[in-house]
Amino acid sequence: MSGLNPHFKAALQSALERYETPFYAYDLASIQARVGALRAAFPKAEVFFAMKANPRLGILRRLLGWGVFLEAVSVGEVRRAYAAGFKRTEVLLNGPVKTPAALAELKELGVPLLGLDSLADAERVARHLPGSHVLLRVNPDLPVVTHDHLATGRGESKFGVLPQDVGQALEIARAGGLDVLGLHVHLGSALEHPEDFRAGYAVMERLYQEYGPFEVLNLGGGFGLGLDLAALAPEALGLAERLGVELWLEPGRYLVAEAGVLVTRTWGTKQTRRNFLLVDAGMSHLLRPMLYGAEHPVEPLYAGGAPQTFDLAGPACESGDILARGLTLPTPQEGDALAILQAGAYGSSMSSNYLDTPRPLELLWTGEEWEVLRQRQSWESLLLEEQSEG
Template structure:
């Protein structure tokens, strides 16, 4: 958690809870760490991690490009000025709308399957996504480079796809690999890069090697970067990287108020945020650091439970906290990635507000939804 307790309390009082807050200094610091480690590599932000337009605008102003996986994300990237070589279009099942938008903006497409060559707009720029078939150190739902994953083509298919792209008149720029998210073991990246460099015998030199992202927030970036640059040098290629969670996770905090407590088989602290605000704990067992913003002696362990009528609506288990009372504030850290972006309107719950601390003042960067916002697109027959 990068913001002080005083700053967090001020935000909660001003904007209400549940509330996502972001620290601009940590956003800048994370990007600086990536650039320090990867040097001249071109940086593309994976928009799905957090698509807030204010955050995208800051990144665009800093010279960051965007990796988009939907028509909506492409529209957001265009809105903040991205086009051409600052835009990648990725995804295993791209729509006609996504192909058309990407072509109009001059984006580079990441080809995810053999059949996609025939779907690309004429004279497209393309990278071929390689699935290195690795078991990596993350949750199964976050592993995208496993043999059982739906992503990419096999190494054996790469020469065929590159050849088909060139024969169809496309600009086959190079290769792409992304093995997952929140990966703990740096050796997983070493193995992926080795699978790529082995392809040089069959592909020759290329213009681009895009090694994706997925590094954990505590990753040894300089070490990973050295190996990535070595892999790119094998192909005489420019190195591209696509950090998402790394750039925004630590900058974000979810603030939630205590509604009450309950003692059954376990101790529960009930909060006004839950799975509709932060899905990651329920979806793939993510563990977010939990900080009590009230004083007191820590005595018991508590499960942090949300308001949904779902047994899985737990934000954390076994957290040591001072005795909570209604109105107390909890801060869930490392929530800047896949927090607000995965929030939902399940139970007709309005999605939370978002605010940015610039070091001197708070700015609201997304207003809290109302119930009317939630049903605004519904066509009621009365």
């Protein structure tokens, strides 16, 4: 990413005059452009947005208006999808654990499309929700190149069934009265190498030839922000055409990451054996650097003085609460603001109340005005579920 769009950057300056930091801000035009780029590359694919990347209702409803469906991984996300206006057939629920209580809740809510993740999952879904429309997730057992916590297609991952177990899983599902639409593979997240996808496609082609025919081929998501979709799409589209199936995709971070920033203010510098810039955003607001070692670009929203190199240190009493390392920035004054980029995915959705930290305000720039997607959480709300005296 080369930096903030000048129009969005100017809008952020106006937001700083009205709202307390830290806050998340999203550029609607950026999300729409990413949806357009994906549709241009995969014109015949059905797109299911991985809503865990960013579940704000104001964003989900706009995706619905653009014809994008949703991929959920919890009953709570299914509830949110329905609240946003999506139909059962427009929501796919994946995930490795579906308890009887969760399946009973789905029966009351309306059963979405379901992804089966194991032999036990197939048996349980068949027992509790016979007649459901399902896909079987495959673990292709491939050495994909990404962070260990993001590599869902390796054989040691907890996700999916290995290729040699596909036949047994299909037998369980079909014997239990489930309508198996097809197979599903998701290799991991933040994948930048087309050869990883090609290896996954080859595994799926062999399985479809052995166990088909099916109606659907779900190739998941995981597209890195720098991945060349034009180099990859013809192979995916060609595979679907050869197999005579409908192609489904599940992008998440690809659609929303670059649309979002976490805006924070600087509150001083300090030196130990390293040079730190102290800010009011931290791991409770943005967990990815600590969890995945994710590197987020940072752009100053001030002019500043001579450049210095800093580590960006958050307020939590944790040594790991470092949002970025080795940043060269103009020397700020107290209260100057920074934008932490590529924060539109898994930023707010992973935020927590650790250290009794209220979750931050979230804003959407429509191109004309700021729309509040979620109010800043009040501190008082953190106590509502606890019993207190007096």
